Amino acid sequence: MLKVTDLTKRFGGFTAVNRVSFSLEKGEILGLIGPNGSGKSTTFNMIAGMLRPTSGSIEFDGREIGGLPPIEICHRGIGRTFQIPRPFRNLTILENVVTAAFFGQSGHVSRSKAHAQAEEALALVGLPTDPRAEVASLGAAGLKKLELARAIATQxxxxxxxxxxxxxxxxxxNQAADMLDHIxxxxxxxxIWVEHIMGVLMRVVDRAIVLDHGEKIFEGLPREVAKDPKVIEIYLGTEKISFDEAPAT
Known part of the structure; x- marks a missing residue:
């Protein structure tokens, strides 16, 4: 479904991502992890269209998407959530998701279809479909669910x-991790799940990629991550630990 080849991003003389390559099969959950400054967010934002690659290729369904604006990438079938939720607080919960359904899809979407897709997305993440429910009623977990619902509504x-x-x-x-698997x-x-909290992520991903200083240093099964000496050194510390003991933060 997705093929990333020699993806590179430079900011002036600083190389944030250096020739990263990986592929993604339909139906997978791929974990993208690494310490702060490893290039995770930069890689993620190049795929989402927030950043233009300096060089390299990003193919989605066999078509190059590297450098396309976010709206075109969304219309081609790639949705995203944001680390910090920023809902429209003057709109209701349902209206937030209806807006995503209207503008996140290519072609015309009728009002009734947008509402149906929004209600389906809200039900999937466990948020109320009551048209009067306000964003102000949501805590941190609810706002994360709203982010997911808005992304899902773009189909x-x-x-x-x-x-x-x-x-x-x-x-x-744990509930959020299970929700992603359910979705x-x-x-x-x-x-593709970018996350710092490694222990929870590893319960649901099929494969994991570890970045360090902009380069891919590991790709493999979740339980192999905590056994890899280089990953242990840069991410988990100097002492080898078991998968079940992987730190939560």
Whole structure:
């Protein structure tokens, strides 16, 4: 579904991402992890259209999308969430998601269809479909769910989930992780999940890619991550730990 080849991003003399390559199969959840400054967000934002690659290729369904604006990438079937939710607070919860359904899809979407898609997305993430429900009633976990609902309402085939666990307690983290897996199965959506909270992410991803200083240093199964010496050194610390003991933060 997605093929990234030698993806590179430079800001002046600083190379944030250096020749990163990977592929993504339909139906997968791929975890993209690494320490702060490793290039995760830059890679993510190039796929989403927020940043133009300096060089390299991003192919979605066999067509090059690198450098396209975010709206075109969204219309081609790639939705995204944001690390910091910024809903329209003067709109209701339902109106926020209806807006995403209207403008996040290519072609004409009728009012009735947009409402139906918005209600389906809200039900999928466990938020009220009551047209009177206000955004102000939502806590941190609810705002993360609203982000997911807005992305789902654009009818993506590929979802880019940006740190969906930030600000949540342990129970909410586990619920959010299970929700992403549920969305994958119910909507047949492929997912790339960028996340700092490694222990929770590893419960649901099929594969993981680890970046460090803009370069890919590991790609493999979740349980292999905590056994890789280089990953342990740069991400988990100097002592080898078991997967079940992987730190939550």
């Amino acid at each position: 993506p085939r590929l979802l880019l989930a940006d740190e969906s666990l930030g600000g949540l307690d342990e129970t909410e983290m 994958r199965r119910e909507k047949d959506i492929t997912i």
